[in-house]
Amino acid sequence: MKKILFIEDEAAIQKTLGESLRNKGYDVQAALDGEDGLRLAKSGKPDLILLDLILPKLHGLDVLERIRKDKDIKETPVIILTNLENVGEVERALELGATTYLVKANYSLEDVVAKVKKAMGDR
Amino acid sequence: MAFNLSQINIFAQCRKYKIPLWQCPQFLFTIMGLFIMVASVVFYAIGERYIFDPRMVALVVILVAMMLLVIAFIITHSFENLAEANRMKTEFVNIVSHQLRAPLTNLRWATQFLLSKEFQDSDQAEKTDYFDIIRENGNRMEGLIDDLLTITRLKDGKLDSKKASFVLEDLVKEVINEHKHFLEANNMKVEFSSPEDLPNVFASYPLTKIVLENLIGNAIHYSQGSKKIEIILKCQKDRVVFTIKDKGMxxxxxxxKYIFEKFFRARNAVYAEVNGTGLGLFIVKLILDGTNGKIWFVSQEGKGSIFNFSLPARS
Structure with a gap:
């Protein structure tokens, strides 16, 4: 079973998207803040990371930067999933090697699930 | 481009920007134009009379140039002010959009999840969880919109800020009573004490109510399992002081240092998933600053907070 680490502080989003991905057969692990997310990324070695940007304790971009500097997990695909749409954040995230940058408000739950499946190479 | 006669009306144009007349670019340009016209006529008259004295010509030229420089400087400055106000407005719209997007996404995704095929096929015991998400996020958006409207009305002076003498104790009791159901459901208690000879306060009744609703609401919602909140009223010199103590987070x-800034929320509040707009204390400070009130607080993470405000007394 493929593992997804979902770093997101909104409990509602954790529930809806997390549950939808579980229904598709993924093993979804939840982290509610940046520090916890980074710790689980290192220990759990997920196949994909879904990362929010505005997070308690450690900002999403810092989490991404540290993931990219860690030799064990630096190749893990990271999808940014946020409601921030500033050019600065998008550029920085892509510069740091984010696979895709998704603005939550622009996608339906189904679209996001489809994007995740595509990033995982599943159909 | 169609020309509209109202464009000539400088006063109407300046009112549109909501800045003082002397800072309004249109007004300043008109003054500069008039000044150049008058200066030209005067210069012509003087030139005709003193044409043989080049020092006088030089002096007038220097004076005119200096005046124009000053006016041009004020114009540039006023443009900067306008640009800054515009930038702040854009930033505000950006933050508000972001704040509204979060609950909106939660609403949409929860609804889409409830309608999804997988969910319909599965055991529906969890259904209420998703209806709770919808309810909570609906409330969250309503709260945000209410707060934004309060701020806009406060800034435009459209909220009733007429001061009157009233009994603060009664208003405090009224606001506590509004939270009665939440307090009972969570087995919480508010201890309220007020001296018998407390003078009336002289303030706006509806605005003071907003202040109390926010402070009492915060103490209750950030209490995190602690069961007691204490409210004390007392008189200090010519002011009535309200104090609220909680043993929360x-x-x-x-x-x-950021707690009174708009949209700021303390990290531990976000982490503990206490819903809030980040606008409550900003509104409280805005009201008290505008009505001769003062606010101060002492707080320790994990131990609780004490918020105080004072209003002028009037017996």
Missing amino acids: GIPKEDQ
Whole structure:
């Protein structure tokens, strides 16, 4: 079973998207803040990371930067999933090697699930 | 481009920007134009009379140039002010959009999840969880919109800020009573004490109510399992002081200096998933600053907070 680490502080989003991905057969692990997310990324070695940007304790971009500097997990695909749409954040995230940058408000739950499946190479 | 006669009306144009007349670019340009016209006529008259004295010509030219420089400087400055106001407005719209997007996404995704095929096929015991998400996020958006409207009305002076003498104790009791159901459901208690000879306060009744609703609401919602909240009224010199103590999560030291800024929420509040717009204390400060009130607080993370405000007394 493929593992997804979902770093997101909104409990509602954790529930809806997390549950939808579980229904598709993924093993979804939840982290509610940046520090916890980074710790689980290192220990759990997920196949994909879904990362929010505005997070308690450690900002999403810092989490991404540290993931990219860690030799064990630096190749893990990271999808940014946020409601921030500033050019600065998008550029920085892509510069740091984010696979895709998704603005939550622009996608339906189904679209996001489809994007995740595509990033995982599943159909 | 169609020309509209109203464009000539400088006063109407300046009112549109909501800045003082002397800072309004249109007004300043008109003054500059008039000044150039008058200066030209005067210069012509003087030139005709003193044409043989080049020093006088030089002096007039220097004076005119200096005046134009001053006016041009004021115009540039006023443009900067306008640009800054515009930038702040854009930033505000950006933050508000972001704040509204979060609950909106939660609403949409929860609804889409409830309608999804997988969910319909599965055991529906969890259904209420998703209806709770919808309800909570609906409330969250309503709260945000209410707060934004309060701020806009406060800034435009459209909220009833007429001061009157009233009994603060009664208003405090009324606001506590509004939270009765939440307090009972969570087995919480508010201890309220007020001296018998407390003078009336002289303030706006509806605005003071907003202040109390926010402070009492915060103490209750950030209490985090602690069961007691204390409210004390007392008279200090010519002011009535309101104090509210909770033994809740408190505000981290590094966050305390930002606590009255709009959209700021302490990290521990976000982490503990206490819903809030980040606008409550901003509104409280805005009201008290505008009505001769003062606010101050002491807080310790994990131990609780004490918020105080004072209003002028009038017996």
